[in-house]
Amino acid sequence: MAVAKDTIWERFLSPIVRLFIDEDKLRQFHESVDWEKESDRFRQPGLIYPHYYSSQNFHGVEGGYLNGGAATSYDPITQRVLPPNEASVRQTLVDAVKGQPWRILDLGCGTGSTTLMLKQAFPQAEVVGMDLSPYMLFMADYKAKQAGLDLQWRHGKAEETGFPDASFDVVTASLLFHETPPAVSQSILREAFRLLVPGGQVLILDGSQKTLHQVSWLTEIFEEPYIKDFAAGNLDAWMGKAGFEAVQSEQFWWIHEVTRGIKPIPVENAAAQRVSTSSAFDDFGSEGIPAPAF
Numbered sequence: 459m460a461v462a463k464d465t466i467w468e469r470f471l472s473p474i475v476r477l478f479i480d481e482d483k484l485r486q487f488h489e490s491v492d493w494e495k496e497s498d499r500f501r502q503p504g505l506i507y508p509h510y511y512s513s514q515n516f517h518g519v520e521g522g523y524l525n526g527g528a529a530t531s532y533d534p535i536t537q538r539v540l541p542p543n544e545a546s547v548r549q550t551l552v553d554a555v556k557g558q559p560w561r562i563l564d565l566g567c568g569t570g571s572t573t574l575m576l577k578q579a580f581p582q583a584e585v586v587g588m589d590l591s592p593y594m595l596f597m598a599d600y601k602a603k604q605a606g607l608d609l610q611w612r613h614g615k616a617e618e619t620g621f622p623d624a625s626f627d628v629v630t631a632s633l634l635f636h637e638t639p640p641a642v643s644q645s646i647l648r649e650a651f652r653l654l655v656p657g658g659q660v661l662i663l664d665g666s667q668k669t670l671h672q673v674s675w676l677t678e679i680f681e682e683p684y685i686k687d688f689a690a691g692n693l694d695a696w697m698g699k700a701g702f703e704a705v706q707s708e709q710f711w712w713i714h715e716v717t718r719g720i721k722p723i724p725v726e727n728a729a730a731q732r733v734s735t736s737s738a739f740d741d742f743g744s745e746g747i748p749a750p751a752f
């Protein structure tokens with residue numbers, strides 16, 4: 459695997475992970491994939507990687523996420539570093555989604571673990587995962603196919619997605635913001651606001667900034683270039699600044715946090731929606747605007 463020597467993987471995580479996984483099998487899988495050919499299926503021609511992304515090692519992996527080694531080793535590591543267990547941490551985000559969304563965008567989707575859970579929870583919804591790494595997108599697509607789930611994957615920047623205004627009713631990001639500089643996280647929130655319909659919801663799952671700030675060794679162990687800046691920030695305030703209302707954060711297992719915000723419905727639209735809702739009972743089955751997600 460394309461993993462640098464003397465990284466957290468080799469020094470600390472690999473010996474632990476080796477106790478629980480069949481590393482030979484993982485290596486065989488890695489070697490069985492033609493990473494350049496497969497990642498080309500997702501690559502967006504002309505996409506320029508932002509400097510903060512392409513110039514850093516993440517988790518000590520050389521080249522960050524832009525290689526097959528990172529995509530292969532991401533899940534086995536993540537499965538073992540999210541207490542009490544990965545599925546329940548991700549489930550906190552899925553459970554925080556209100557109503558029955560019709561179009562969900564998962565930003566910085568990586569290998570798609572949360573994206574797949576969103577599709578399983580809301581099978582009627584069109585679910586799109588976007589990531590800057592075409593290698594991570596290959597893994598996400600591979601996992602979706604294995605699970606028999608129909609999702610869409612897009613290679614792109616979370617802060618400049620290229621989707622039209624108001625094209626989603628839920629936008630999510632899990633474990634993304636501790637890996638982007640705070641100014642970029644705030645741009646991503648502004649982009650999420652633009653992408654959401656009025657009444658749409660944004661949900662961010664990440665480390666609890668309060669806990670990370672208080673317990674500084676937590677920001678040292680994973681070789682994350684921006685985690686200290688993230689820990690010093692205030693996601694609730696960033697959400698408010700981006701225009702979201704009813705911002706609420708909930709901690710899970712002390713180190714994780716889900717933050718939810720709503721794009722407000724302009725007052726005149728809210729009144730119109732009240733009228734259209736009451737007339738919907740008289741005119742059941744007629745075409746109308748999609749119901750807000752909560």
Ligand SMILES: C[S@@+](CC[C@H](N)C(=O)[O-])C[C@H]1O[C@@H](n2cnc3c(N)ncnc32)[C@H](O)[C@@H]1O
Nearest residue numbers: 523566567568589590591594614615616632633
């Ligand atoms: C820690 S991983 C999280 C992946 C996934 N969301 C999860 O919960 O496991 C961060 C992911 O964000 C992607 N990423 C980082 N900055 C990004 C950006 N500006 N736009 C899109 N993806 C980004 C990386 O390529 C990586 O796959």
